[in-house]
Amino acid sequence: MQNLIITNKGQELMAKLIAGTSTATFTKICTSDYDYTDTVIEDLLTLYQIKQETLVSKVTRTDTTIVEVLAVMNNTNLNEGYYIRGVGLYAKGSDDVEILYAVSITDTPDYMPPFSGSTVSGITFRLNTKVDNSTQVTLEVNPAAIPTIDQLQNVENTLNVHIGNSVYSESGVHGFRYHNDILQFDDGEGNWIDIETGGGGIAPNNVSDATIKVGNGKLTIKWSDPGDTVVDGQLLCTWEGTKLVQKAGSFPENIKDGTVILDNKVKDAYLSDGFEINGLTNGTTYYFKLFPYSDKNAVNENVANRLSAAPQPYKIMGLSIDLSNSNPATSITYTDDAVGMTPGSAAWDEFFGHYPCLLNAGVEVGKLKTTDYTKFENGTAADITSGSAGDVMVAFPRRGVKITTVGTTMTIKMTDDPDNADFEYLAHTRGSTRKEKFYLGAYKGFTTSSKLRSLSGKTPTASQTIGTFRTQAQANGAGYDQSGFYQLIFRQVMYLLKYRNLDSQTAVGRGYVDGNSAAIATGGTNTKGMDFGETTGKLQMKLFGLEDFWGNVYEWIDGLVTNSTWNILTATDSFNDSGSGYTNQGQGATADVSGYMSVPQGTSETGFIVKTAGGSETTYFCDYAYLYDGCVAYFGGSWGAASSAGAFRLRVNSAASSSGAYVAARLMYL
Structure with a gap:
């Protein structure tokens, strides 16, 4: 890969860091098989033809103005192989808006093979990018991401420290706990985050009245969330929320098969005005799926909840x-x-x-x-x-x-x-x-x-x-x-x-x-x-x-x-x-x-x-x-x-x- 090229949006965020008006958290890395030869990288708002994405595992400072971003990606959910011609590093500022911070492209791409059913192939990304010398950049290990090899090598020592603790407790162990019937991890700031395990019991019904409205560089998705499932007066399922997942090239099969762009827990919040997705490319088809889930984390994966459309210019x-x-x-x-x-x-x-x-x-x-x-x-x-x-x-x-x-x-x-x-x-x-x-x-x-x-x-x-x-x-x-x-x-x-x-x-x-x-x-x-x-x-x-x-x-x-x-x-x-x-x-x-x-x-x-x-x-x-x-x-x-x-x-x-x-x-x- 070539050196990372910081996008215009990335440069705007860096300027805010220098001015002390924003923080920066590196969130994910995406890969693409698009040929960027004739593309002005600085103008990109997102990668084209995204094939995979993974959460950032670790961010460390290597110099007064440089940080190293680590992430691991494998092919366990990959049906078709592809050449990695572009890698995008994403970040969020204080406004919690995710941007494409920097991009690396190459003329000699590595090949990521499809999953064969027995052999897992993976790659570790070690990206060094310029930020600034302030303390506004979040340096942390993300327990929700796939761990890197050097993180795994430290597991044994960490286990010994907590050998007397139990995961089945409020305090948990190793940053994990099973509490109130939910598996959770500690985000490093004392906040316990639910881990999706597939859940149990009956999943909620399908969404209804789902529509997707085409706009210029944008799509607006409207739907009605399902209610609780009650049969003969017996409550069988309580709707907890609906997640909207986007995937490049095809419909998501499950919540983890793509990018969760919304987790809505307010019933029918998007029935009237809809959820607007901006910064899209006109003429490109985008694929979505709505996943209603219960309070027991049972997820509805019915194909009836799929939506797709291509933004179009103004008419x-x-x-x-x-x-x-x-x-x-x-x-x-x-x-x-x-x-x-x-x-x-x-x-x-x-x-x-x-x-x-x-x-x-x-x-x-x-x-x-x-x-x-x-x-x-x-x-x-x-x-x-x-x-x-x-x-x-x-x-x-x-x-x-x-x-x-x-x-x-x-x-x-x-x-x-x-x-x-x-x-x-x-x-x-x-x-x-x-x-x-x-x-x-x-x-x-x-x-x-x-x-x-x-x-x-x-x-x-x-x-x-x-x-x-x-x-x-x-x-x-x-x-x-x-x-x-x-x-x-x-x-x-x-x-x-x-x-x-x-x-x-x-x-x-x-x-x-x-x-x-x-x-x-x-x-x-x-x-x-x-x-x-x-x-x-x-x-x-x-x-x-x-x-x-x-x-x-x-x-x-x-x-x-x-x-x-x-x-x-x-x-x-x-x-x-x-x-x-x-x-x-x-x-x-x-x-x-x-x-x-x-x-x-x-x-x-x-x-x-x-x-x-x-x-x-x-x-x-x-x-x-x-x-x-x-x-x-x-x-x-x-x-x-x-x-x-x-x-x-x-x-x-x-x-x-x-x-x-x-x-x-x-x-x-x-």
Whole structure:
């Protein structure tokens, strides 16, 4: 092997050692058969194609700035032989984050043969690496590691010292004890650590709801831990924890066949947000297995608990609209990473990442079941009616939007890259402040105690001006407003991408819009999933978790105003009636426009405000829209809007002093 090359991460840790702001503990050594000839070693975050790993056995100082790290590796769990072309030394700092500290590579690799069933082959690694002359480096013998030869030679003397002691005692012997039915070792600091012996009795059941989400250089694993096993009232097994094990090249067979990257002892701790694994290589498949174990250390090794995936770069989902084609279903073509996607499929929801939750003072209380808003994800009851626990909201994670129009072609794109300079993030911007999520009320708003709320079982409050609703929304605290213009564009883009149809009432459902006499109470879609629609026009619809996306009552849209010359004024903050301080996006028309929209303004800043009204209820965008001078906006359609309602029913034709029984509001937190 060549001399150890310290990685950039290793150099950062060394700098902290010199500054006295961190400690360093060398943890393990990994081997690899990857050819590193064209690799910048200093940039590595982990070895490629890891074949084996072993714990560090001993660390000693050989010089004022050099330590010697010893480790032993054998082939007892090796099914296929390989050439050791790279050796990686890993370490942890005070933050307990494990890094690749240094790497040694060679052009003349040693061969590690597979285990034959009778002959054990092994190798002792003796690595000398630079640290510094401080006392911040942990120098110790690790009793959990495979001992080196020189350590074994000292065993006899050590045994003689403890000859009168018993391992079956609280004090133990030779750093080992069998206490409270568990075999343990002393970590050198007086802490007794459990040793996995295979355990006894019945192992816990499999995990459930296990999923693995692909990201850019990362994977997120979610699962539900098993409960205790009870049969006929008799407790047969108590779940103690679940270990997540990662292995290179194939699935782990047992807990020791790979690297334990998590030992979770809190039931369902990773069911909601999952366990995120970063620093991975895009395109490389990673293999995992979850191992639930009991309080008696009986381990479930069922293959049903396996997971694998390859991280992928950020996606750009796109579509192209032929504005000269009046057919709402055939005028759209998927582009970019959307090519091959199926309209209406759940894969779109995975890309968008939205979810329902209870939000209290801007803080998530808990995620709600997508199929039943009356319950949290874990099945416990959620208070979605009183307002004491918070508001029922839908969270929309940060995504970038890009809308352009050239000639008769309108191009719409969305990316999950949170910082792509080619995209706008206006829906996730408050003034000049970046936001990771925005939240919209799952229901049309209800005012109580002078605050606009989003609660189930309430008749939406109406007959108030946009300014009154604004004040009531903001009364909830900093970050609260009523639904904004750029959040509307964002969800309209989501609709087009997922359903690939300009006729939203046909693609999703009519909504509560046909022959009805008044608004109805919220909560009619609580148990109807995240998207719901039908054809009678007598039931509330739901899109992306938002009940009455259109229909029942309109909602005021803040952050959009026109002046006396039809200039479009927009804002992401400091909403007001006149557009004071707003950004002028240019003149949208030279006279009032109304009718079924055929051409929208078509930019990232102006979205789907009507430009030309040359359509009908079955052609082009299929929704009636307005653009008047000196007006504010409201959206969606009401209980009697019939075919004029839908995802593009945007009316910019009312004075800020206007109100009506058919116009309500929707709460927003940004």
